[in-house]
Amino acid sequence: MAIHIDTDRFLADLHELRKIGAYRTGVHRPTYSKEDMESRRWLMEKMRELGLEASIDGIGNVYGRHTGAGPHLLAGSHIETQSHAGWLDGALGVVAALALARAGLPVDVAAFADEEGHFEGGFLGSKSIIGMLSEEEIDRSRGRTTGQMLREALAEAGLAGLPRMQIEKGRHKGFFELHIEQGTQLESQGLRVGVVTGIVAIWQYRIVFTGQQDHAGGTTMAERRDAGLSAVRLLAAIDQEFPRICGPRSVWTAGKIALEPGAPSIIPGRAEILFQFRDLEMPTLELMHETLLRLVAESNRREKCPAVLSQMSRAIPALCDPNMMACLEQAAQAHAPGKWQAMPSGAGHDAQYLARLMPSAMLFTPSIGGISHHWAEDTSDEDLALNVRVLGDAAARFLAN
């Protein structure tokens, strides 16, 4: 059961990958960008050095297949980043998977494309590899900030026409993903390892208000149809109502509010909100969904600017596999006695999709200051090294039991 993880090599790999798309102390590798594709080629080269069969598929998934005998594990995460974001979010789980393979474990290494959701739908890679992404969804999807069609982005990245790989049924005993916490729960309690109990589901919405673009001086308050004002009133209603109906760990976020044309002297003719909420419990998710529908209906009865709500994604919460969790807990207790806890994941991860096909589990490292999706995101080298050792130990225990 004793395996040796080369943590120096692991950290060296992480710091090498960090240079691709470097931005301040973080990185900028949006999905299918030049930098993102460079990082995927870098990963395939690393896989080949380790004797894995490396390939890339039609959605950008990079896969390193172990050529020896099974039973096999699958390990990995994603390699693209949010815009001007952190160096570890995603990259950590991929490079940790490389470290497991280097230690001689029978591990297939995967980097799933667009976990970060630069394109509509999000989780394109993990959805695709489990057979949940249709060609029609690919046809429809556009870049959330660029508006570029996904098909066009795939073609520019040189991926058009490549087949999309599927998980080989029965090949894997389970999927492990190491990730940063992206919160302060570990740090604030002085803990160094988080064994994840489950992954919340994210339900994502777009709400578009249509008003009348007019001059801000010539149109009286009574006459105007200000799409921005209707949007503000809905968001204020959500701010009032959601705390009354949410669960203890629910979160909700309006990450984008865009007014058109967005000029000081023009009444906005259109307003768009990107709104999401997250929870581990389906009944809570359903209640938040119903509340949102009700608030939009109330807005449409009250306001002069009609709102159209569209649900962009509706995931199912994923619970982690109890056997894999037990192995992670034993390994955590061995390497960091008293310095770990079991905890839910507030963020979505590729593991939530892999969990539909095989037992899956996740391990969290602390995030300094809880900072995430920002270039200042960081974790100490000591915590990174500790957690890859815990992961390797747990993987060996799980293979052995």
Place this chain on the structure above:
Amino acid sequence: MAIHIDTDRFLADLHELRKIGAYRTGVHRPTYSKEDMESRRWLMEKMRELGLEASIDGIGNVYGRHTGAGPHLLAGSHIETQSHAGWLDGALGVVAALALARAGLPVDVAAFADEEGHFEGGFLGSKSIIGMLSEEEIDRSRGRTTGQMLREALAEAGLAGLPRMQIEKGRHKGFFELHIEQGTQLESQGLRVGVVTGIVAIWQYRIVFTGQQDHAGGTTMAERRDAGLSAVRLLAAIDQEFPRICGPRSVWTAGKIALEPGAPSIIPGRAEILFQFRDLEMPTLELMHETLLRLVAESNRREKCPAVLSQMSRAIPALCDPNMMACLEQAAQAHAPGKWQAMPSGAGHDAQYLARLMPSAMLFTPSIGGISHHWAEDTSDEDLALNVRVLGDAAARFLAN
């Protein structure tokens, strides 16, 4: 007193100018853009054809000086447009001034730069020509949507180093500006001419909230500092409070709300609001200003994301000259008996700055559907022709009295 306005020529000029930067049925000529500078050269050529001495100055003002004997009038407006906006907003007053000069009236024709406020401050041209725009203000000003420094934009437009012209004291008996109403008050009463009584002042603000950019899943509702949410709460408070303290004709508008980074799964770390209000009465403006200060102070006591309020412009309401108004009313009654009214202007206009140096007055044409600052803005050729005749008649009456 009887003068002849060539309305066919006037309409032909308007339709010719409409082709520069044409966008659908409107135009796109942002200040100092290639299209804007082309329209300024077009105007100078038209001025020269009429025997006016044409020049452009260091802020982009185009001026056509009448070479004959006085007393002189000044007439004009602006020639740039809002983005993807109407063909008549500004252009109408400039081309009408050409028509007056063509009819033999002793008129200097002016197109004042950036009335539309593509750059911070706004009204750059009319402020500059009355001596109200300092070099320091030019140094500081940036494009409101582009962020480009004004100095850089001037240099790219070939205007760097040109002197800035000043109104010659005592030369003009008054300033006339013909403009579209940008509202529905004329149309809804079946009227064709509006004699403006005064121009509201616009007070423009920027409000910036600073929060903490974080992952939308890993950060609990209690921990997060969501700059977008603080911005929404302030706007909701304004929506509650302003109707209680405003005047009967006050208007207020949040034309822009920008969240950074503006992605679905990231808690906004920064939110910026562009907010303005307008009124004809100084006490009402002062009360709205004090109310805004109070609401921002309340926000800063209540919210975790501090707000910084900066006032970008603070104009003074301008009342129109009674003698000039009387001439406009007589002319309106002569050409459109019973089809005109006196009315305030809810929009800001160059005339409000010229009014500080000389008697000034404005005339409004109807706007179809009240649409303004949008490419669908329009006025019938009949109403355009009628109003330029009223303007010419009034100018002749005013020169004669």
